[in-house]
Amino acid sequence: MKASQFLISTLKEAPADAEVVSHKLMMRAGMIKKLGAGIYSYMPMGLRVVRKVEAIVREEMNRAGAVELAMPVIQPAELWQETGRFEAMGPELLRIKDRHERDYVVQPTSEEVVTDIARQEIKSYKQLPKNFYQIQTKFRDERRPRFGLMRGREFTMKDAYSFDRDQDAAKLSYQVMAKAYRKIFDRFGLVYRAVAADSGAIGGDLSEEFQVIAATGEDAIVYCPGSDYAANMEKAEALAPQSPRAAATQALEKVSTPGMSTCVDVANYLKLPIENSLKTLVVATDERDDKGEIVKSRVWLLLIRGDRSMNEVKVGKIPGLAGFRFATLTEIDEHFGCEPGYLGPVGLKKPLSVVVDREVAVMSDWICGANVADYHLSGVNWGRDLPEPDVIADLRNVVEGDLSPDGKGALAIERGIEIGHVFYLGTKYSRAMNATFLDVNGKPQFMEMGCYGIGITRLPAAAIEQNHDERGIIWPDALAPFTVVLCPISPDRFPDVKAAADKLYAELMEAGVDVILDDRNERPGAMFADWELIGVPHRVTLGDRGLKEGMVEYQHRRDAAATSVPVAEVLGLIQARLKA
Template sequence: MRASQYHLNTLKEAPAEAEVVSHQLMTRAGMIRKIAGGIYTYMPMGLKVLRKIEAIVREEMNRAGAIELLMPVVQPAELWQESGRWEQYGAELLRIKDRHQRDFVLQPTSEEVITDIARNEIHSWRQLPVNFYHIQTKFRDERRPRFGLMRGREFTMKDAYSFDRDEASAQASYDAMYAAYQRIFTRLGLTFRAVAADTGSIGGTRSHEFQVIADTGEDLIVYNPDSDYAANIELAEAPCLLAEREPAREALEKRATPEAPKCEIVAEQLGLPLSRTVKSVVLATDPAEGPVRLWLLLIRGDHETNEVKVGKLPGLGDGYRLATEAEIDSVFHCAPGYLGPVGVDRQAVTVIADRTVAHMGDFVCGANEAGYHLSGVNWGRDLPEPDLVADLRNVVAGDPDPRGGTLAIQRGIEVGHVFFLGDKYSRALNATFLETDGKPAVLQMGCYGIGVSRISAAAIEQNHDERGMIWPRAIAPFEVVLCPIGIGKSVAVREAAESLYQALLAQGVDVILDDRDARPGIMFADWELIGVPLRVTLGERGLKDGIVEIQARRDAQAQRIAPADALAHVLERLKSL
């Protein structure tokens, strides 16, 4: 490729709405152009990156035995109604009507369509196992699309679906996809971690996320540096930090805490560590019949509530919400900020304590009176035991790992997710096959997604500096850029650049020759912004002295190489990138 025949349009400044590095740099480098909120045009260089990612994904999926097909973006509502997700999915599911007023959706994922295919195409155990996949446009109507390709509304995803006879073989299919994902992200040149994860709205009983490690990631990953344990913070088990119940040493005391609705302020006013305080979270559930039910969750003051864990508790799994001030006042007779479990009507409120809180003694909590808290609170003496003790909180760095060692936390960007679905969709859509005994059995399913377009953004979040992007070789828009200085004025430069260019092409290298005759500063700035892994600079003075300069994007200094050795050196250096 020659730059003069390609579309290069770099910008000095990123648009004001570009909050994260990948959005800023992809826009400045001319890889994407916004057309609407969360919807982008992939410009030629951005599309090259996307296609390279797709190629690696496709090769490894095929290698793992998956079979490619292509399902539609527009899907009939009937399938989503049949699975129950028409009502469950929420506002992210974009519902549309055709000219006949029939309901359709723009697919965010394809469990329903692929299960419909399976129930019509798979009839016998002899056809199993099978794994279908496609790489297709998806649409999720994000409330607040942001971060460019990191959280857009329209995106490209690879989703695969396995079908098996029984759970054992389905788990084997899951393991095969897990291994394929390990190969994919290794080949992409990314630093990543596979972590145990919550199944979320997709459902199922086993799940792993593949996280690209990046300081700007939205997800928190809990891991043990001394073992292979890793989990998304939503799923990571938070241990009890107290081996046994602390004994009561203090008398119960009501203490004035004016203008102190938060534990941090209470601890400061009372001169106590934040870890001695307990905060109250009041939730409500709306049963089909009868009055609203209130739930009081108790978390240590320096910990945060884990909403995913809360949503799995008995009585809260079908949905909960924050209680209104009126509902709170009807039971606690106090506004939020000073709530606590002491003296609460346990017929009206279910009290759930985090594991650590259940072992605390002499703790501080709200007195259910504005401007006051109670200190020296102890279970059994001052209030009944909690109705339920459960893991309610997020892990924090330094927590002990129940399996041994200490837990650490790092940030990551989710780029892949594998699920064991079981019969969640196959049973709902009556997808069965005939077993060896001639009787129908329900198919066992797995689901495996990769955010193809998000990978391009995640790679940049992980690989960049103050000058621009630093692409891994496997997915760089070009592997090598040739920068001939004064190509329009020097025959020697032009001939040397053309010779090396043709030699690299003959070796299958994805190379671009910058023949724009631009000033060196402009040329270098453009390619440092774009992040091509290897740059070769040829100038008239250097050629007279018998040298060309070769510099990897991460290197601080260029290497001086004899022109005759340039091809061999470039090919060798590419192996390490």
């Protein structure tokens, strides 16, 4: 490709609404253009990157035995109603009506459609296993789309779905996909971690996220430097303290804490460690009738240490707390007779279920609200001042230095950006949609399913968050819009420069190298700035003075300076660097 034939539309400044590095640099490099909130056009330079992502994903999926198809972006609501997700998914699911007032959705994912395909096409165990995948447009109506392609509303995703006879076969399919994903992300040349994860709204048991490591990542990744343990913050287990509960040493005392409604404020005011305080959280669950009306509510009291934060995913997995919400002020007053900020488990107006974190269960002489404004209790102890807790569970987010669940050291935390996720679904969707096959015994069985996703258009943004500097993007070879750029200096004034550039361009093209020749006759400074911003990893500069000595300059995007290379050796050098 020659630059004069291509579209290069770089900007000196990023738009004001661009917040993160990838958004700023993709806009400045002319890779994307905003059309609406969370909706972008992929410009030629950016589309080349996306197509390279797709090509690698497609190659490895095919190699792993998956079969490509394409499912509609607009899907009938009836399928989503079969699984209950038409109502359950909330406003992120864009619902539309056609001219006949029939309900449809704009797909955010395709479990329902692919399960419908499987129940029609797969009749016998002899047709299993099967793995179908697509690379297709998705839409999720994010409340607050931001960060460019990192959290857009319309995006491209590779989603795959496996179908198997039984759990053992399904888990084998899961492992095949997990291995294929590692090959895919290895080929991209990114630093990433595969971490144990919660399955979220899609459901399922086995689940791993693939996270690109980046300081700007939204997700916290928990790992043990001394072992292979890794999990996202939602999944990472906080072990129970190894030491038993100490005996009470303090008397229960009601102390004045005027205006002190947070654990930090109370601890500072009383000159006590915040580790001795308890954070009181009040939640509720609702029982609904067939019409969705609330017929009964139950209020729960959760207790965690004052310096810890609640993990909502863990709380939602406690029996009875699925779909919990935070209690209303009316519900709080009914049970505590006090405003939030001074709540505690001692002396309740009305009994409720008490669920405590593992740390709290072994605490003694602790501080909590007194259920009276401007007062707290100190010296509180289980058994003596209130009954033992109803439920003890892991309720909190882990912190750096916690013991690893595998017992092989302390945990560390780094930031990451999710670019892929693999799930073992079991029969969650096949059972809901009656997707069965006849097994070897002639009896119908529900298909065991897995689900596997990669954010095709999110991945370039994640790569940029990991690979950039003050001058612009630094693409890994596998993702760069062009792998090599040739920069002739003043070819309009020096025929030898133009001829040498054309000759090297032809040789690189013949060798199958993805090269662009910048024939725009730009000033060297402006030309170099464009390609450093765009992030092409390999640059060859051809100038009249160097050519008279039989030399050109080679510079990798990460190099601080260029290296002189004989003209006759530059093709071999580039080929060697690309192989490396």
